[in-house]
Amino acid sequence: MNGVTGRMGYRQHLVRSILPIRDQGGVTLPDGSRVQVEPVLVGRNADKLKELATLHDVEHWTTDLDTAIGDADIVFDAAMTNLRPATLSKAMRQGKHVYTEKPTAETLAEAIELARLQAETGVTVGVVHDKLYLPGLVKLRRLVDEGFFGRILSLRGEFGYWVFEGDSQAAQRPSWNYRKEDGGGMTTDMFCHWNYVLEGILGQVKTVTAKTVTHIPTRWDESGKEYAATADDAAYGIFDVTTPGGDDVVAQINSSWAVRVFRDELVEFQVDGTHGSAVAGLRECRAQHRSHTPKPVWNPDLPVTEPFRDQWLDVPANADLDNGFKLQWEEFLRDVVAGRPHRYDLLSAARGVQLAELGLQSSAEGRRLDIPEIVL
Numbered sequence: 001m002n003g004v005t006g007r008m009g010y011r012q013h014l015v016r017s018i019l020p021i022r023d024q025g026g027v028t029l030p031d032g033s034r035v036q037v038e039p040v041l042v043g044r045n046a047d048k049l050k051e052l053a054t055l056h057d058v059e060h061w062t063t064d065l066d067t068a069i070g071d072a073d074i075v076f077d078a079a080m081t082n083l084r085p086a087t088l089s090k091a092m093r094q095g096k097h098v099y100t101e102k103p104t105a106e107t108l109a110e111a112i113e114l115a116r117l118q119a120e121t122g123v124t125v126g127v128v129h130d131k132l133y134l135p136g137l138v139k140l141r142r143l144v145d146e147g148f149f150g151r152i153l154s155l156r157g158e159f160g161y162w163v164f165e166g167d168s169q170a171a172q173r174p175s176w177n178y179r180k181e182d183g184g185g186m187t188t189d190m191f192c193h194w195n196y197v198l199e200g201i202l203g204q205v206k207t208v209t210a211k212t213v214t215h216i217p218t219r220w221d222e223s224g225k226e227y228a229a230t231a232d233d234a235a236y237g238i239f240d241v242t243t244p245g246g247d248d249v250v251a252q253i254n255s256s257w258a259v260r261v262f263r264d265e266l267v268e269f270q271v272d273g274t275h276g277s278a279v280a281g282l283r284e285c286r287a288q289h290r291s292h293t294p295k296p297v298w299n300p301d302l303p304v305t306e307p308f309r310d311q312w313l314d315v316p317a318n319a320d321l322d323n324g325f326k327l328q329w330e331e332f333l334r335d336v337v338a339g340r341p342h343r344y345d346l347l348s349a350a351r352g353v354q355l356a357e358l359g360l361q362s363s364a365e366g367r368r369l370d371i372p373e374i375v376l
Helices: 007-023 046-055 065-071 083-092 108-121 135-145 187-203 324-338 344-365
Strands: 041-043 060-062 074-078 097-100 125-127 152-160 205-212 218-220 226-227 234-242 248-256 267-273 278-279 284-288
Touching: 007 074, 007 324, 041 046, 046 060, 060 065, 060 344, 065 083, 074 083, 083 097, 083 108, 097 324, 125 324, 125 344, 135 267, 135 278, 135 284, 152 187, 152 344, 187 205, 187 234, 187 248, 187 267, 205 248, 205 344, 234 344
Parallel strands: 041 060, 074 097, 097 125, 152 248
Antiparallel strands: 152 267, 205 234, 218 226, 234 248, 267 278, 278 284
């Protein structure tokens, strides 16, 4: 597990995924047998690794990434994006199965080369698509599959929160996120997520129109030192999406680390269709069917009396939905044991990198861009 001292590698992948899988006795396979996991913690700071290993009763840790790759069955990477292609390439060339955070590379060319290498080596590769495993989006996808919406018309997404500048209060995100030269930026970070969310809920993303902004030009780093924010901290995107049935859907997603939250969850998606609508967050999903839709009348001279929020119904989970990161880890491990491809692989990840690149280009050129199909 490379990069496990970082926020995502530690919290979501080690603490909330691999350790619970280990402590529950492994992953149950279709034949009833179980496969166990034993993490090896890898990073550059020996003191931090030793501390984490002792805290979580992990036997093996090392700062020697090359040796760890050679000894591993599966190589997981959550280190910095600019280092990722080399790590993943080395692992796949040695016949190791790979599971990785995203973006998989800083450029589309690198991301495509990784996807080609996956095809050449035949190893099982998984890329984290965590949001599709979250309860809210699982419920939303079920509504799509059951035809609840009728013909889907649009999707509107709102993501983000206020990240403190770091002067009066410490920032709750690392400072490299706001430096372009270190791989930071909202578009680079989030458009790879929005690509797989749109693909997983609606269909193929065909075009992108984006506006990227650096709203907060000056921030303070972890040591309290002032620095110039060179990366975008907000991205406003419009996407043309085509469903598997051929319907055209307009999707709008706003992403910002300079917005204060006035919604139920930090990310929400509203899907509207001819027969119904739904709003999904990380955990909850509420829906309103055509037959239960009120008929508001615009009258700015009178106060609003309609209890609009009360007119939506909760969509039940109807299943025990575990942590999304853990669920995808378990699915990936089953795929490795079965020797089959994982459904979210390096080609899917390359499309995410492509959308981010085209989003930045769209903003720079002030125009809508078509998204060509990636052919390996």
